[in-house]
Amino acid sequence: MTLLKKGTAVLAAGFMAMSLAACSSNSSSGNASEKKEVAPVEKEGDKTVVRFWHAMGGDTQKVLGDIVQDYNESQEKYEIKAEFQGTYEESLTKFRSTKTSKTAPALVQSSEITTKYMIDSGKITPVQEWMDKDNYDTSQLEEAITNYYTVDDKMYSMPFNSSTPVLIYNKDAFKEAGLDPEKAPRTYSELQKAAKALTKKEGNSTKQYGFSMLNYGWFFEELLATQGGLYVDQENGREGTAEKAKFQGKEGERVFNLLNDMNKEGSLGNYGTNWDDIRAAFQSKQVAMYLDSSAGVRNTIDTADFNVGVAYIPHPDEVDSEGVIIGGASLWMTNMVSDETQQGAWDFMKYLATKEVQAKWHTGTGYSSINPDAYEEELVKEQYKKYPQLQVTVEQLQSTKKSPATQGALITVLPESREAIVKALESMYEGKDPKQALKEAAEATERAMKLSNRTAQK
Amino acid sequence: MKEIRSKKFIFYTLLIISALVIFFPIFYAISVSFMSEGDVRARKLWPSDFTFSNYGSAFEQMPLLHYLKNSFIVSSVVMIGQLILSSLAAYTFAFLQFKGRNVLFFIFISTMLIPWEATMIPNFLMVQGLGWTNSYAGLTIPFFATAFGIFLLRQHFLTVPYELREASLIEGLGHFGFLTRVVVPYCKTSFITLGVYSFLTTWNMYLWPLLVTSDDSARTVQIGMKQLRSQEMATDWGGVMAGATIIVIPTLILLFLGQKQLQQGLTKGAIK
Secondary structure, three states: OHHHHHHHHHHHHHHHHHHHHHHHHOOOOOOOOOOOOOEOOOEEOOEEEEEEEEOOOHHHHHHHHHHHHHHHHHOOOEEEEEEEOOOHHHHHHHHHHOOOOOOOOOEEEEEHHHHHHHHHOOOEEOHHHHHHHHOOOHHHOOHHHHHHHEEOOEEOOEEEEEEOEEEEEEHHHHHHOOOOOOOOOOEHHHHHHHHHHHOEEEOOEEEEEEEEEOOOHHHHHHHHHOOOOOOEHHHHHOOOOOOOEOOOOHHHHHHHHHHHHHHHHOOEEOOOOOHHHHHHHHHOOOEEEEEEEHHHHHHHHHHOOOOEEEEOOOEOOOOOOOOOOOEEEEEEEEOOEOHHHHHHHHHHHHHHHOHHHHHHHHHHHOOEOOOHHHHHOHHHHHHHHHOOHHHHHHHHHHOOOOOHHHHOOOOOOHHHHHHHHHHHHHHHHOOOOHHHHHHHHHHHHHHHHHHHHHHHHO | OHHHHHHHHHHHHHHHHHHHHHHHHHHHHHHHHOOOHHHHHOOOOOOOOOOOHHHHHHHHHOOHHHHHHHHHHHHHHHHHHHHHHHHHHHHHHHHOOOOOHHHHHHHHHHHHHOOHHHHHHHHHHHHHHOOOOOOHHHHHHHHOOOHHHHHHHHHHHOOOOHHHHHHHHHOOOOHHHHHHHHHHHHOHHHHHHHHHHHHHHHHOOOHHHHHHOOOOOOOOHHHHHHHOOOOOOOOOHHHHHHHHHHHHHHHHHHHHHHHHHHHHHHHHHHHO
16 A cells, blocks of 8 residues: 555656646647647447546446446447546546547546646646537536636536535434534534533543544635635635635634644544545544545445434634535546547536436435436435435535635645645644644645746746 | 473564564455455454455456456566566676676666656656557566666576586587576576566556556556545445455465575575
């Protein structure tokens, strides 16, 4: 496993080097519609082959595979080839170094934080172009999701698998601690109180922690956005190129202070940076409440041998919740393939966005539907009867207020910034002053932004 | 007498303990491969009831046999390629006299200092330019030249007594005959070491195969493993471990067969 980790780090480094080279070599990248050399149309029988690179492993791969198969059987013109390319990072590295060739992908799935990277890569065709050609009505899609992928009023990619953060808690533990299992904490003070009540100690060791949060930058961004706090300046980088970090302001401080207080009280469990670890801790009742991605909810309910509750993420007492930023990934159309292949890719995107397919995807994986009509489908309704908790994730997303904060930050260096946040949280758990830790993370982010902006200008 | 026995006792106790410690992850992986998902999450050490469904899902989720075949082909080709190229190069450095030989040799050796990851992207661009993506050629040929292999074999070749060379000259053997008939049998252990070593490293390779293959035609088994892991969602560890258990079997067989030679070969090269 360490080898894998090392590998990813190396990949990331290589990827950085590549992107620097890419930035300096094609400065006219914004002009994506200008035709360049494309791969020849690949045929399989009479069908045009559309290669689709994705990063969906495990159970999600099965669901995706079924959908692709259904599509291929439903029509005669295109054959989608779903090809797994490793994690989002690995797949992105590959995409960045791929040149036009006969195996070039027409569709690439890339995670939300790479949005700006992809736009600047010069290798994609904004999906808006096809929407305009086809008079596609984007209002049928979930606005809270499309907001993220809309830059300068243009949809650059088609959202596909979208997830949001939720608070997951152990209802049985709530009962045991004398709390109302139907009423999850909403504000920081409620959360803190509940966490204290849920913490069970035996001598010097803690048998059950009240609360835990995966040490992952995404959750910090969410806790910030739900207060309406901006991550970077220029309206989160959506009005222009961001140059300053804004997350170290009072909103960010509130998040850090909350975690710091709970850590000092001993009600916060720290399970590092691995999703599987924190979930295992919850399953084995070492943690009573934690933040998770909505995509993991159903699986958690299925495997837990106690009652599981799902709630909105907490917000400070003094401000109202503004909602959440969506996470997950979207589909990008590359300009390395011919018009005909692009047409096929677009047709498949449209198919994916239909309510029937979205219903299947939503129930099969736990990702939110990008088409709100899907929630009216029988399939979804049935599942909600079985898992009423899943509805919470949808409600939270739909009640999100549209603002630059909940649209999410648009910067190329988000991966580096997340890394800085992780470090800051770690050093705070070890005793560093929260304000100082936050300040260092902001400085690291600004350094990375400065470097990236400078290379982009060349 | 008694002292020796008690010494032995302590010695073996320590050995057993360290063997257990080292074996534990493998044991646990195999144990997890038989567990239900609930057991895995509850961090059980032993499955509460044995299930083979994980093996079923591992086979179902990826073309495991196809991947195993690819891995086997790629690993074997790299092994054979490395053995041939390294022995030829090592022979040159050990037996032929020419100007700048040592300099050249040290330049070769110095490439060991550069981690291959550093050259990965340029390599990839070259392979892509040659149109070798998604082919066995792209997976194998970049690994034929190995400084480690040349070094290992050269060190062993140097121990071949010069008298053997003289004798073979009298017998009328040329360079190639001397290499295949005398040097190779004499240095058998080093060849086996290098063979096993290169087979295993190629078998375990992940990044490179991931980069140069984008569809299933030439993909190796390690990428298949990665496919079993989910992103963002909970991973089905039972299935992952079932897959791992299956793909570790060929490596284990190879290790058991080559263990003795492997030990001998590695120490010979190092201690000389």
